[in-house]
Structure formats: structure tokens, C-alpha cells
Amino acid sequence: MKSKTGVFFHEIFSRHDTGSMHPESTSRIGAVLRRLQAGALWELCYRPVTRQANEDELHLVHDRHHIEHVRSACETGPSQLDPDTVVSADSWDAALYAAGAGIEAVDAVMAGELQNAFCLVRPPGHHAERNRAMGFCLFNNIAVTARYALEKHGVERVLIVDWDVHHGNGTQDAFYTEDDVFFVSLHQWPLYPGTGHPDETGSGAGQGYTKNIVFAPLTGAQDYLDTFQRELEPIIQHFRPQLILISAGFDAHADDPLAQLTLDETHFADMTRFLTEAAGLWCGGRLVSLLEGGYDLTALARSVEAHVQVLVEASG
Numbered sequence: 001m002k003s004k005t006g007v008f009f010h011e012i013f014s015r016h017d018t019g020s021m022h023p024e025s026t027s028r029i030g031a032v033l034r035r036l037q038a039g040a041l042w043e044l045c046y047r048p049v050t051r052q053a054n055e056d057e058l059h060l061v062h063d064r065h066h067i068e069h070v071r072s073a074c075e076t077g078p079s080q081l082d083p084d085t086v087v088s089a090d091s092w093d094a095a096l097y098a099a100g101a102g103i104e105a106v107d108a109v110m111a112g113e114l115q116n117a118f119c120l121v122r123p124p125g126h127h128a129e130r131n132r133a134m135g136f137c138l139f140n141n142i143a144v145t146a147r148y149a150l151e152k153h154g155v156e157r158v159l160i161v162d163w164d165v166h167h168g169n170g171t172q173d174a175f176y177t178e179d180d181v182f183f184v185s186l187h188q189w190p191l192y193p194g195t196g197h198p199d200e201t202g203s204g205a206g207q208g209y210t211k212n213i214v215f216a217p218l219t220g221a222q223d224y225l226d227t228f229q230r231e232l233e234p235i236i237q238h239f240r241p242q243l244i245l246i247s248a249g250f251d252a253h254a255d256d257p258l259a260q261l262t263l264d265e266t267h268f269a270d271m272t273r274f275l276t277e278a279a280g281l282w283c284g285g286r287l288v289s290l291l292e293g294g295y296d297l298t299a300l301a302r303s304v305e306a307h308v309q310v311l312v313e314a315s316g
């Protein structure tokens with residue numbers, strides 16, 4: 001008997017070639033897939049067919065000029081969009097499918113076909129801004145997904161929780177002046193990209209709808225988890241989300257090479273449980289999670305497995 005959890009995936013994600021030395025490598029997807037497929041979990045999840053986002057959907061967040069810039073860079077073959085962000089011939093299709101996975105997941109969750117979903121995608125998205133690729137990210141998958149939910153499904157309040165260890169600068173920028181998306185980012189400080197100070201809280205109508213929660217390197221996992229729950233609880237009660245989205249990076253794991261936080265897979269499971277319970281309470285269980293970072297392959301695979309396990313339990 002299947003649960004009502006979907007895992008959105010496309011084989012093209014393993015062909016977005018960034019080079020073998022790049023931390024955001026093609027091996028990440030394979031490591032996660034092998035782990036998910038080895039256990040019973042895989043059979044409990046739906047694996048819906050995904051599609052590419054179209055340009056109008058990308059344009060919900062990105063300028064046409066940026067979309068064209070990414071397309072031509074990919075067509076050119078291996079090239080570099082910023083010091084960290086590499087593309088190759090298949091990156092264009094991979095990027096369209098990565099954004100499309102979030103859109104398809106929202107469609108399925110809003111239709112009640114699925115309770116919740118995990119999008120096993122790359123390239124990641126949360127650093128991508130309206131006008132530029134950045135930090136391994138070409139298009140902002142979760143911002144496109146949130147904007148799509150607002151515009152196509154009439155959702156009025158979307159909560160985005162970004163627990164990737166890096167600040168989700170692109171997502172923050174996309175909704176900084178709006179009160180229909182509450183953006184919460186939990187990240188190590190100081191760390192790339194250098195934004196996400198607690199003073200950044202939104203502006204105009206969006207004042208108070210951005211929350212940046214920062215952790216010093218080596219912060220204890222229990223401290224992190226306590227802060228997560230203490231800060232999120234009143235935000236959720238006050239904001240009353242109709243849909244919860246997670247920028248699920250797993251690079252706050254103790255074994256991750258790009259940061260110095262101390263979580264393990266049990267803590268990602270705890271945070272997932274907290275948010276599935278909140279979704280159950282406030283938004284009919286509707287929750288969509290998109291993969292962001294996570295660069296130790298074993299830690300990433302185990303963390304995704306723990307995350308999806310809780311999604312399945314919540315939707316079963």
C-alpha cells in the first residue's frame with residue numbers, strides 16, 4: 001500500500017555535469033537514489049512523471065534576460081556563470097526539470113492526489129536571484145514553486161522554511177516586499193553568501209515576513225533544534241500558512257565539507273516532523289520539499305532517507 005508521498009525525480013538531474021571535482025556533482029543524485037531504492041521506502045512513494053517548467057513559469061521569478069543568458073551559456077557547452085556555478089550542455093534541461101518538479105508537486109498536492117512531496121532535484125535553486133545565477137544555482141526552484149502556488153492555485157499564504165546551511169538569498173530577494181510568502185532561513189553565520197543577517201526582516205508590505213536565524217559554527221545540534229522550534233512555532237501560528245515549502249539542504253550535517261554545523265539525520269527527521277505536524281494542523285498536510293545543498297554523499301543520502309521517511313509516515 002503506497003503512502004501519499006511523491007518523490008519527483010528525472011534522470012536528467014544526473015547529467016547536469018559540473019565536473020568531477022565540484023562539490024555539487026552528478027554523484028549526489030545517484031547516492032541518494034541508491035539509498036532510497038535499497039529499502040522499503042521507495043516502494044511506498046509515488047514517483048510521478050515530471051515535466052519541464054516553461055519560460056513563462058520561470059519568468060514568475062526571473063527576468064527574460066537571465067533566462068536567455070542561462071540558455072545560451074548551456075548551449076555554448078561547459079562554461080561558468082559565476083565563480084562557483086558551472087553549466088554544460090544538459091544543464092538547461094536539468095534546470096527546467098528542477099523547477100518543473102516543484103510545480104508538478106504543487107499541482108499534485110493542491111489537487112489532493114498527494115499529501116506531500118520531495119523533489120530530488122539539481123541544480124539547486126535558493127541562491128539564484130532574479131537576474132543572476134549564483135552558488136551552484138541557475139533558477140530559483142522554490143521561488144518559482146511558491147509563486148506558481150500563489151498565482152495558479154490562489155494560495156494566499158506560503159511558508160518557506162530554508163534549512164540549508166547557507167542563507168537563501170535568492171528566495172529572500174524574491175519575496176522581500178511581500179506578505180503572502182513568509183521566508184524563514186536558518187543558516188551558519190558567518191558563511192557564504194554573506195547575507196541573511198537577523199536585521200534583514202523584509203520591507204514595505206513584507207516587513208516582518210522574512211526571518212533570518214543564524215548559528216555560529218559548531219553550535220550544538222540540540223541548541224539548533226530548540227531554536228528551530230521556538231522560532232517557528234509563533235511564526236506558524238501567526239501566519240497560518242496554507243502551504244509549506246522546504247528548501248531542504250542537508251549541508252548543516254556534521255559531516256558536510258562546506259560548513260561547520262553539527263546536525264545528523266535524526267535532526268533533519270525531527271525538523272521534518274515538526275513541519276509535517278504544522279502542515280497537518282494549518283494546511284491540510286500540504287507540504288512540498290525541494291533538495292538544495294548537501295555535499296557529503298553518505299550524509300546526504302542518509303539525511304534524505306530520514307526526511308522522506310517522515311514524509312511517508314505523515315501521509316500514510
Ligand SMILES: [Zn+2]
Nearest residue numbers: 164165166293
Ligand atoms: Zn547550502
